[in-house]
Every structure is written in structure tokens, then in C-alpha cells.
Amino acid sequence: MWPVSRNRITRASTTIERQPRASALVLRLPTVFRIHPAVDPAVDPSVRPANSPRTKKMDLHQITRISSFSNLYSDRTLFPSGDRGYIQFEFGAPSPALLQTASAIFQEATARKLSKPDAGLAFQYGPKLGDSEFRSELARFLANEYGSPVEANHLAVTSGASQSFSNLITMFTTSATRILIEDPTYFLALRVLQDHGFQERDFVSVPVESGGISLQILEERLKELSSSVDQQAFAGQPAKKFPFLLFTIPDYSNPTGQSMPLDKRIRLIELARKYDVLIICDDVYPLLGYPGAEPNPPRLIALEHQVRSETDFGNVISNCSFSKIFAPGARLGWVEASPAIIKRHETFWVLYSGGSPNHLTSGIMTEIIQTGKLKTYIAQLRETYSHNAEVTYETLRLHGEGLGMRIEKPKGGFFIWIEFPSHVNTHALYQQLKQKEAAGTSNTRVSFAPGLIFTTVQGRYLNCLRLSIAHYDAEELREGARRLCRAVKELLDI
Ligand SMILES: Cc1ncc(COP(=O)(O)O)c(C=O)c1O
Known part of the structure; x- marks a missing residue:
């Protein structure tokens, strides 16, 4: 996807690292370099030195970014308006029609679960790691789907x-942990890190190149x-804390849709073990x-299981959800x-206090797995999303001719993920479309997630x-x- 060689990235990074502020330089770089300016904590004041307090006063640059972000994605714009005539491509959530199917499956499974003689147990606090029957069924199901042991x-x-991401940050980081972020990344993961006191200046950005995260830059x-x-900040802890956390989305990434190849997955695990990195x-x-x-190749956790000895603490966590394969609700x-x-x-106090998260739902999900309904539903999702992606992609190719989209x-x-030539500013386009929509003067009625939020x-x-x-x-x-193609043409006056 990115036609940028490693040498070019390195050259671009070196050029930028010599400058006092990477961001100030960005506009003067040719587009191809603009994609990957590296942030060097040694010279970039937006990167916090280890152990400096997170409460350091924000500079104006940072305030601007955070507030422009929250204006863009307030609650009002994050969820669908319900007006199906206004096509809001930004929503990473299933369609109402698919959720009707999920609802029918859930209703039937709930009736079955609650008709059992021990149904009351589903309403009790659950074991900290979750219901054992659910964990066994889930393990069987996943092993079958992934084609590797779980x-x-x-x-x-x-x-x-x-x-869960929030809990993992609490469990495994301290204020001295350095946060490595695959760039671009899921924009809300950054906000969850901010909830924990990490600020944008704490994030060490590692660019994604063709075929996933740049391991050369990561290792540098x-x-x-x-x-x-x-080392002191990590040595004396009662429970293991990591000096580094890397957040990555190796499979069908949000936002790029791309996946990490096998060789990178293997090398990434090696780097994590060498530098004591927790990969989430x-x-x-x-x-x-x-x-x-x-x-796709096996997930990082499956690869790590193959090399980890019994006594290893482990460096990889696979953080998974039923939101995309069943229902976010x-x-x-x-x-x-x-x-x-x-x-x-098991020693995390939140789980001591509240027991298994969502114990009741996990009991119902056990039924959904056991009856084969989850398998069938996921197969339906795959068919639907594959068709949707095909139609969208082909339409973009047809109507976007001449726009220079990649x-x-x-x-x-x-x-x-669409990359336009450098003169197309998708943030400006986004704002223009939203304003017209709010004023009732839109003749395009479409929106999307602009690249800058990622x-x-x-x-x-x-x-x-x-x-x-x-x-x-x-x-x-x-x-x-x-x-969308029409809106870009209007923006460019072509
Ligand atoms: C990459 C990624 N992670 C996490 C989430 C949210 O997951 P959950 O609903 O399980 O909290 C989303 C939802 O859009 C996502 O795209």
C-alpha cells in the first residue's frame, strides 16, 4: 500500500530528527515522506522523557489536537443518526439488519439458558476468570476457527x-512505561491511554509501511x-510491570484493513522478548x-505459545471481543x-470485587456456541462484509477515476483505507460535508472518518x-x- 522503501523512510526520519519539531517540518516534505515522519524522543519535545510526570503542562500544539479531535468525534457524531439516507461511512458497527439476526439468536439462547434448573447461578457473581464451561466452549470454538490450539x-x-484494554494498562504499566503506537491506529485506543494519564507526548509513534509496522524503526x-x-521503577513492583507497551492491530487493522505478514509477526515477538515489551x-x-x-498467518499469541517456555511470563496479549463477531451490545x-x-x-482487584465481567451474558453465549449458532452467524457476517467490501471497492474504482486514489x-x-494525492485534505472535506449536512444544504449526504484522527x-x-x-x-x-467520489470532485473542482 505504501510505495516507500526502507531507505527512504530512514532518510526521511533522519531529516526530520535533525529538526527541532517534526510537526513543523511536515508541510515542507514531499507527500511520500509525509507519511512516515518518525518522532524521536531524544529531540522531539512532544515526547516525554522517562519518569517525567505525566501532569506536565500541555503545550498549545497538544491542546489544539485534543480539542479538534473531540469536536470531530463527540457523542453526536460517533453514533449513527438513524437517517439511512445520510451515509455515514465512519461507523464501525454492524447494520441494524444484522443485529436483528443477533437479537433472535440471543433471545432463543436466553430462553434455553433460563429454563435450566440451575439458571439462578447465572445471576450470581461469576469466577474471576469467567465461567469455566464458557471458557472451555470458547477455547474449543476458537481452536476450530483459528485452526491452531487454544x-x-x-x-x-x-x-x-x-x-479490557483499560484493565490491561492498569495491570501491566506504570507511569514510566513507554507507549509505542503503531501509526495509523485505532483512534479510541489513544483516548483510553489518555484516560490513564498518558498524553500524546508520551506516545512513540512507529509507522506502518507496506506489510505492517516498521520493525526497523521499532527496534531503533x-x-x-x-x-x-x-529499571528501579520496574524492579520493585509486587506484580510484573513492563517498561514498554506496544499497541498493535495485526489482523484487518482499524483503520487500514491490512494485516501483518508472518515474518514480521515472528520478528516482533523476538523484539518483544529482547526488550521486555508487552504487545497488546x-x-x-x-x-x-x-x-x-x-x-492470515497465525495470530501473535499462537506464535508466542510455540516459543514460550513454561516459566516465561509472556509478552503477548490477544485482546478479543464479541462486538464484531456477534453484537457490540x-x-x-x-x-x-x-x-x-x-x-x-486473578489478583486484579476489579475482578475480586465484581467477579467475572458480564457473567450472565457469557452463560447465554455458551448456549449460542454449543448450538452452532455463533459459527453460522460469523459465516453470514463474512459473506456480508466480503460482498459489501467488494461493492464499495469496485464503485470507488469506477467513480473515482482521475482522483488518484490509492x-x-x-x-x-x-x-x-483510501490515500489521495497530497493536495486532497480529507479533514477539510469532512468539515465541509458536516457543515452542509447540519445546514440542510448538502447534495451529497455522505461522511467518513478523516485520516488525521488515526x-x-x-x-x-x-x-x-x-x-x-x-x-x-x-x-x-x-x-x-x-x-463520496462526487464530493471529492466538487472539493477539487473537477
Ligand atoms: C480495533 C478496535 N478495537 C476495539 C474496538 C471496540 O471493541 P469493544 O466493543 O469490544 O470494546 C473497536 C471498535 O470499533 C475496534 O475497531
Whole structure:
């Protein structure tokens, strides 16, 4: 997807690193370099030195970014308006029609669960790691779907990937942990990190290149940062804390839709073990590979299981969810990790206090798995999303001719990422479309997620945007893609 060689990235990074502020330089770089300006904590004041307090006063640059973000994605704009005539490609959520099917499945499973003699137990606090029958059924189901072994004692139940990510940050980081972010990334993961006091200046951005995260830049960053790690801050902890956390979405990424190749997955695990990095894989999409498309390599956690010894703590957590494979409203998910990481969940006070997250729903999900309904439903999702992606992609190619769009056809998941030539500012387009919509003067009635929200580095991805193919049916998506092309043409006056 990115036609940028490693040498070019390195050259671009070096050029930028010599400058006092990466962001100030961005506008003067040719587009091809603009994609990957590296942030060097040694010279960039927006990166916090190890152990400096997180409460340091924000500079104006940062305030601007945070507030422009929250204006863009307030509650009003994050959820669908309900007006199906206005096609809002930004919604990474299933369509109402699919959720009707999920609702019928859930209703039937609930009736079955509650007719059992011990139904009352489902309303009790659950075991900290989750109901054992659910964990066993889930392990069996996942092993079958992934085609690689999954053990119940490697699983802990969660109430979805977002809540779980927050819990994992609490469990495994300190204020001295350095946060490495694959760039571009899921924009709300950055906000969850902010909830924990990490600020944008704490994020060390590692660009995605063709075929996933740049491991060369990642290793450079790790080498540089390792020398400043305060070992004391990590040595005396009662439970394991990591000096580094890497957040990555290796399968059908949000926002790019791309997946990490096998060689990178293997090398990434090696780097994590060498530098004591906790890799949190946001694995909410791996089960949504499209029928007929080449399957993805094994997940990082499956690869780690192969090399981890019994005594290793483990460096990989697969953070998973039923939101994308069943229904977001179910608020149910799981983590898969080494026994030591799972055991740490048992001593997490939140789980002591509240027991298994979403215990009742996990009991109902056990029924849904046992009756084969989950398998059938996921197969339906794969067919639907594959068709939706195909229709959207082909329409963009047809009606976007002459716009210079770069698009890669997705092989799974929810998203299509579009890169326009550098003079197309998708943020300006987004704002224009929203304003016209609010004023009732829009003749295009379409919107999308602009590229700038997916990065921690100001100036990146201004010429990119993300489309979700999950929320509308194929005809609506076809119409939306046509409208989008028209809107870009109007913006460019062509
Ligand atoms: C990459 C990614 N992670 C997490 C989530 C949210 O997951 P959950 O609903 O399980 O909290 C989303 C939803 O859009 C997502 O795209």
C-alpha cells in the first residue's frame, strides 16, 4: 500500500530528527515522506522523557489536537443518526439488519439458558476468570476457527476489548512505561491511554509501511529508549510491570484493513522478548477473514505459545471481543495470553470485587456456541462484509477515476483505507460535508472518518480517509461510494 522503501523512510526520519519539531517540518516534505515522519524522543519535545510526570503542562500544539479531535468525534457524531439516507461511512458497527439476526439468536439462547434448573447461578457473581464451561466452549470454538490450539487456561473473560484494554494498562504499566503506537491506529485506543494519564507526548509513534509496522524503526526506538528506562521503577513492583507497551492491530487493522505478514509477526515477538515489551494485540477482527481470500498467518499469541517456555511470563496479549463477531451490545470479550498473564487477572482487584465481567451474558453465549449458532452467524457476517467490501471497492474504482486514489482491496474486517494525492485534505472535506449536512444544504449526504484522527503525529494522513463497510447494506454502500467520489470532485473542482 505504501510505495516507500526502507531507505527512504530512514532518510526521511533522519531529516526530520535533525529538526527541532517534526510537526513543523511536515508541510515542507514531499507527500511520500509525509507519511512516515518518525518522532524521536531524544529531540522531539512532544515526547516525554522517562519518569517525567505525566501532569506536565500541555503545550498549545497538544491542546489544539485534543480539542479538534473531540469536536470531530463527540457523542453526536460517533453514533449513527438513524437517517439511512445520510451515509455515514465512519461507523464501525454492524447494520441494524444484522443485529436483528443477533437479537433472535440471543433471545432463543436466553430462553434455553433460563429454563435450566440451575439458571439462578447465572445471576450470581461469576469466577474471576469467567465461567469455566464458557471458557472451555470458547477455547474449543476458537481452536476450530483459528485452526491452531487454544487452551481454556489461557483465557480470561472480559466485557469487551475497550474495557479490557483499560484493565490491561492498569495491570501491566506504570507511569514510566513507554507507549509505542503503531501509526495509523485505532483512534479510541489513544483516548483510553489518555484516560490513564498518558498524553500524546508520551506516545512513540512507529509507522506502518507496506506489510505492517516498521520493525526497523521499532527496534531503533526500543534501542534508544532502553538506555533511559528507569529499571528501579520496574524492579520493585509486587506484580510484573513492563517498561514498554506496544499497541498493535495485526489482523484487518482499524483503520487500514491490512494485516501483518508472518515474518514480521515472528520478528516482533523476538523484539518483544529482547526488550521486555508487552504487545497488546487488538484482535477484534481476525475471525472476519473474507471467504476465498488468502487466510492470515497465525495470530501473535499462537506464535508466542510455540516459543514460550513454561516459566516465561509472556509478552503477548490477544485482546478479543464479541462486538464484531456477534453484537457490540453484548459487551462480552476475552483475552488470550500466557498462564502467568491470565493468573495476574486473578489478583486484579476489579475482578475480586465484581467477579467475572458480564457473567450472565457469557452463560447465554455458551448456549449460542454449543448450538452452532455463533459459527453460522460469523459465516453470514463474512459473506456480508466480503460482498459489501467488494461493492464499495469496485464503485470507488469506477467513480473515482482521475482522483488518484490509492486503495487496497480488503481481505477481511470492517475497513477500506483510501490515500489521495497530497493536495486532497480529507479533514477539510469532512468539515465541509458536516457543515452542509447540519445546514440542510448538502447534495451529497455522505461522511467518513478523516485520516488525521488515526495518528499521534500532527500533519500525517491528512490526505487519507477510512470507510467502514459494516454499517450499511451493499446498495447503500454503492450509493455512498458514488457520493463520496462526487464530493471529492466538487472539493477539487473537477
Ligand atoms: C480495533 C478496535 N478495537 C476495539 C474496538 C471496540 O471493541 P469493544 O466493543 O469490544 O470494546 C473497536 C471498535 O470499533 C475496534 O475497531
